[in-house]
Amino acid sequence: MDLSFYAVAIPAVIILGMSKGGFVGLGNLAVPLMAMAVSPVQAAAVLLPILVVQDAIGVFSFRRTFDRFNLAVLLPGAFVGVGLGYLLAARVSDDGIGFSVGLISILFGLRRLVVERMKSGTEVRKPNIVLGWLCGLGSGFTSMIGHAGGPPYQIFVIPQKLPRDMLVGTTLVFFASVNLVKVVPYFALGQFTRQNLTISATLIPVAVLSTWLGVKLVRKIPTERFYTLIYVLMIAVGLRLVWQSAPALFS
Template structure:
């Protein structure tokens, strides 16, 4: 019942709920918030059961809006990334992963916001399958390490400029499958302790309410504004990850 834990956990769960409700990319802010009051590994373990509950709400809301091609390309390779993350969990630096994801997020977000918005009209572009497989591995790996699979997923999907609900539904179904597969590796790593599960259970009601709130809000924002919001969030997430991981990575 540490007040400091809930001071970080409550906004983190609300952020996750809004992300699962449709604000794609916002959820990557959750782990840095939780890491202010506990280890990143424990924070990820506490949030995983909450993510599964939020995934169920999101899938129910967007079950008819998804893109089969992207799921067919990204999901199998994401499972490979999860396995690699499990194998290397004891050796890979959380700071190194977070810093790399932050840099990628900033570069991609700024490119979409500044460079491509100068064009007379945005055109849809579907990257090749090999690149999609690489992004899937990256999404699965970073999701396993720190629930930070959003940027690799978005790097492949966002240039396609899918309809808003299709983008949201594809993201929700993708990460619902990824999170479900992650249960076994986290269990094998001994992260589902009684303490962690109790902490998760206390936050589940808030998780459900915030996810429904995200569903309600995202359907009332125009498509163009929604894409702009996602790109801005990617930049902010990248800055937050670099700020959080930089001192640990470089010994500052």
């Protein structure tokens, strides 16, 4: 990989690390950003070992604070969603995957910028098991094709108003489980090549440092403005991916 690849890979990994360090949701930008230089499937494959390392640290830190009910409802659907994501990645062209990743980025960014800001109130919603399974399915699917499983997961979990540590712990255990399951289909896709694993290894120090940076900065900077900038960037990157892949996809 040349310098142009690392010019997008390093910022992507920094954003991913800061997401694990406390800026929840930013990690959804990592794959779309890297997909500007390589195929979305390869970008996700490079990031997956990094995610597994970060997940291990996070789960160990919050191993006593997670909600078993939410995991029991969400994970079965998530595993099915991973399987569906694998079928899409195995059968659809790189342009098709790029279009999907771009579209997910646009929808996620718009949802965070517009829909969530229109919500108000502190009412705690009772969990619906069918909705939870569907949200798990959507989370597993979008996580498989772009490490972007946050929105469906949040639709089910956030309205429950879990205590902070319980929410963080449940989120970490959920995505750590999903990421471990994703290792199998990425092997099946032939994406764990020596080149991809070498790239992952070179980027892990950046991921560790950026996770530490996220922990330090999350309490010191105006997070609302920071998030707004990131979500605008996410929409812009998504639009570029859609624009880039649509002509070949629909020709």
